[in-house]
Structure formats: structure tokens, C-alpha cells
Amino acid sequence: MTHPSLYHYADKADVLAACERYWNPHKTRFWQQAGVPLVIGEREDYILRDMDGHALIDVHLNGGTYNLGHRNPELVATLVDALQRLDIGNHHFPAPGRAALAERLLETAPGMSRVAYGTSGSEAIDLAIKSARFATGRRIVVSIVKAYHGHTGLAVAAGDARFSRMFLSDRPDEFIQVPLNDIESMARVLRSHDVAAVIMETIPATYGFPMPVPGYLPEVKRLCEETGALYIADEVQTGLMRTGRLWAIEKHGFSPDILVTSKGLGGGIYPIGALLMTARVGAWLERDGFAHMSTFAGSELGCAVALKVLEITRRDSTRENIARNIRAFEQGLAEIRQRHGDWLKGIRQDGLIIGLEFADAEGAKPVMRELYQRGVWAIFSTLDPSVLQFKPGLLLGAGQVADILARTEDAIAASKPAGAGCAR
Numbered sequence: 222m223t224h225p226s227l228y229h230y231a232d233k234a235d236v237l238a239a240c241e242r243y244w245n246p247h248k249t250r251f252w253q254q255a256g257v258p259l260v261i262g263e264r265e266d267y268i269l270r271d272m273d274g275h276a277l278i279d280v281h282l283n284g285g286t287y288n289l290g291h292r293n294p295e296l297v298a299t300l301v302d303a304l305q306r307l308d309i310g311n312h313h314f315p316a317p318g319r320a321a322l323a324e325r326l327l328e329t330a331p332g333m334s335r336v337a338y339g340t341s342g343s344e345a346i347d348l349a350i351k352s353a354r355f356a357t358g359r360r361i362v363v364s365i366v367k368a369y370h371g372h373t374g375l376a377v378a379a380g381d382a383r384f385s386r387m388f389l390s391d392r393p394d395e396f397i398q399v400p401l402n403d404i405e406s407m408a409r410v411l412r413s414h415d416v417a418a419v420i421m422e423t424i425p426a427t428y429g430f431p432m433p434v435p436g437y438l439p440e441v442k443r444l445c446e447e448t449g450a451l452y453i454a455d456e457v458q459t460g461l462m463r464t465g466r467l468w469a470i471e472k473h474g475f476s477p478d479i480l481v482t483s484k485g486l487g488g489g490i491y492p493i494g495a496l497l498m499t500a501r502v503g504a505w506l507e508r509d510g511f512a513h514m515s516t517f518a519g520s521e522l523g524c525a526v527a528l529k530v531l532e533i534t535r536r537d538s539t540r541e542n543i544a545r546n547i548r549a550f551e552q553g554l555a556e557i558r559q560r561h562g563d564w565l566k567g568i569r570q571d572g573l574i575i576g577l578e579f580a581d582a583e584g585a586k587p588v589m590r591e592l593y594q595r596g597v598w599a600i601f602s603t604l605d606p607s608v609l610q611f612k613p614g615l616l617l618g619a620g621q622v623a624d625i626l627a628r629t630e631d632a633i634a635a636s637k638p639a640g641a642g643c644a645r
């Protein structure tokens with residue numbers, strides 16, 4: 222259902238026609254043709270309901286935006302309460318919410334001493350790169366082949382050319398890419414260029430969660446220190462307890478120079494992004510605090526929601542639930558793989574960040590379609606569609622986990638091509 226008091230469209234067909242006509246024709250058509258004719262209507266907990274009523278368990282969560290579920294009641298109450306007294310505030314002035322959220326974020330990351338805000342992951346990434354350039358006086362940024370850091374100017378240039386070239390926004394003279402887990406290439410580039418920063422998704426999400434091999438990320442950080450470059454940890458998808466740790470980078474035993482968070486930080490109800498910086502990187506905030514401005518960044522409403530997100534996310538009960546769900550998915554998926562290993566050829570898992578790898582270059586697409594029909598929404602990886610992104614919610618109950626696993630096995634069995642495992 223659309224909300225009758227908000228919109229004038231009669232039904233789903235009417236919405237689709239209007240989206241095709243006025244909004245984004247290609248995207249609107251793409252999903253119809255991909256077998257996912259979804260227009261999200263009602264949403265609650267981890268359940269989405271298509272306007273036609275088809276219910277879906279959300280295992281996409283927009284990359285962690287809905288870690289705590291859709292319209293989490295505690296977050297909604299926080300926002301509604303804040304709206305009785307606040308609005309977004311004025312970005313030129315100090316505000317208690319901005320200070321309190323910064324204080325809380327800094328408690329989570331030893332070595333960090335400043336926080337700056339954005340309205341989104343991309344904006345926070347742009348500011349991370351700007352801050353690194355300020356701190357080093359260098360311009361070059363190194364990232365990973367098939368990286369994804371968003372779509373604003375610097376963020377898009379750091380990512381895959383798929384998104385930058387069309388807009389003439391790639392900057393090959395300033396942004397260099399090296400393959401993940403190839404430490405020799407990384408060392409060569411860092412030693413032969415004046416690099417401001419290496420930017421790494423702790424686990425590359427849009428590339429289908431290939432895991433950094435043990436020791437790789439710490440060695441990248443060591444090379445950064447050797448060559449005077451800074452290390453930016455993009456935790457927009459991997460942060461906020463998705464791996465069972467607040468920040469995925471914690472597992473790797475070092476502190477980055479900049480850590481970027483967004484998506485789940487706004488609880489799916491208020492957009493916000495943030496970057497945590499060491500004193501050196503944040504020095505521009507001492508010198509010229511007006512050097513970067515954004516009207517909506519660090520809005521007082523967003524800060525109120527984000528504080529609550531952090532509180533819920535770090536609760537003992539949440540941690541215990543996450544640990545239990547990690548074990549359940551590990552075990553359940555391993556069993557499914559035993560039965561369908563010719564099709565589900567790999568499971569990439571770090572906590573509740575999971576990529577299901579199929580034995581076909583586009584294999585995640587039919588699985589996505591079959592899952593959709595069975596009431597589960599999970600998306601293929603844009604930059605490697607052999608992998609299905611599988612991102613279960615942090616607060617899922619045991620019954621919901623079992624339900625997701627059962628439907629997933631059904632969908633995998635149904636999507637299996639005849640002669641799966643053979644090159645197609």
C-alpha cells in the first residue's frame with residue numbers, strides 16, 4: 222500500500238509508471254526484468270512488504286543500513302522525541318548532539334581524537350580523502366581494484382571505473398588501483414609515488430566480500446607507515462557489529478588513521494555519516510573549521526538517532542544475539558553447501574557479512590530471483606554477480622534465522638542449472 226495521505230497513486234502499476242516516467246526509467250525497468258518487481262510498501266522489523274502484499278525477509282539491509290531492522294521502535298521513538306524540540310540545527314554552530322556523538326564514537330576507537338560529519342558514506346569518504354591530503358600535503362590515493370566507496374567526486378574516483386568513466390569523473394593521475402591481497406603491487410605503488418592515503422574497505426562489499434588474506438591489511442598499514450601514507454578504513458558496510466566486532470578492522474590488530482562509518486549509523490531513518498581521525502589528520506579542524514561545510518552533515522536529529530544506534534548496537538544482549546546468529550549461519554550454510562557444493566561453490570563469511578559464491582559468472586542473479594519468490598530479499602554483488610550478498614540483521618531471532626536458511630536452501634536448489642559445476 223502507498224500511504225493514501227502522502228501520495229496520489231492508485232496502485233503499484235501507477236507508481237511504476239510514474240517512476241519510469243519521472244524518476245529513473247532504466248532502474249525501474251531493470252528490476253522488473255530481473256524478476257524483482259519490488260516497490261516497497263509497509264516495512265517493519267526485518268520484513269518488507271511489496272505494495273502488492275508480497276512479504277520479504279530483508280537480507281540485503283541496504284548494506285547494513287537496516288542492521289537494527291526497519292523502523293526499529295527505539296530509534297523511531299528517539300527521532301520522534303527529538304523532533305519535539307530539535308530540527309537539523311545550524312551547521313555553523315556547536316551543538317550538544319554533535320559533541321556527544323563524537324565523544325561516544327571516539328570511545329570506540331583508540332588512537333582517534335576528532336570526528337567530522339557527513340550526510341552519507343560518500344560525503345564522509347570525500348572528507349576523509351581531503352583530510353588525508355591536508356595532513357600529508359600529497360594528492361595520490363591508492364585503492365583496490367573493484368573498490369566501492371560511493372559516488373561523490375573523490376569517492377567515485379577511488380572506486381571502480383564502472384561508475385566514474387561515464388561521468389568523466391575518473392582521475393587516473395590521482396587515483397591508482399591495485400588488486401586485493403597483492404602486497405607486492407601495493408608496495409611497488411607506495412614506494413614509487415607520493416601517496417596521501419590508501420583507502421580500503423575492510424571487506425570489499427560491492428565486489429562480493431572477497432576476504433583479505435591474514436596479514437594483508439596489517440602489512441598495508443606497515444607499508445603506509447614506511448612510506449608516509451595514511452590508512453583510511455572504509456567501514457561504511459563492515460562496521461557497527463556486522464562482523465561481531467564494532468569495527469571490522471579491530472580483528473586485524475591495528476588502528477587506521479581515519480575510520481569512516483555511515484549506513485547503519487542512521488538506523489535507516491536519518492541520514493548521517495562520520496569520520497574518526499587521529500589528531501594529525503584532524504589538524505585542519507584546529508586551523509580552519511570552516512574549510513569543509515555541509516548544511517545537513519551532523520544534523521542534530523541525525524546525531525540523536527546515531528547515539529541511540531550505538532547504544533543498541535553495543536548492548537550485551539545485542540552482542541549475544543549476533544554471536545548466536547553468526548554460529549547459526551556458519552553451521553546452516555556449511556550444511557547447505559555440503560548438499561549443493563556443485564552450485565554453491567564458496568561461502569565467504571566474517572560474522573554476519575556473508576557472500577555466497579556460485580559456479581557461474583552471473584550465478585547470484587537466478588538465486589536472487591528464486592529467493593524473491595520464496596520471500597527473501599538478497600541482492601547480487603554489482604561488481605561480481607557470481608556472488609550473492611547475504612547480510613542478515615543483527616537482531617534476528619533464532620526462528621527467523623532458521624526460516625531464512627530453509628528458504629535459501631530451496632532457492633539454491635531451484636536455481637541450480639542442469640549440470641551445475643560445469644563451465645557454462
Ligand SMILES: Cc1ncc(COP(=O)(O)O)c(C=O)c1O
Pocket residue numbers: 284341342343344346369370371372422426427455456457458483484
Ligand atoms: C563501502 C562503502 N563505502 C561508501 C559507500 C557510500 O555510501 P553512501 O551510499 O551513503 O554515499 C558505500 C555505499 O554502499 C559503501 O558500501
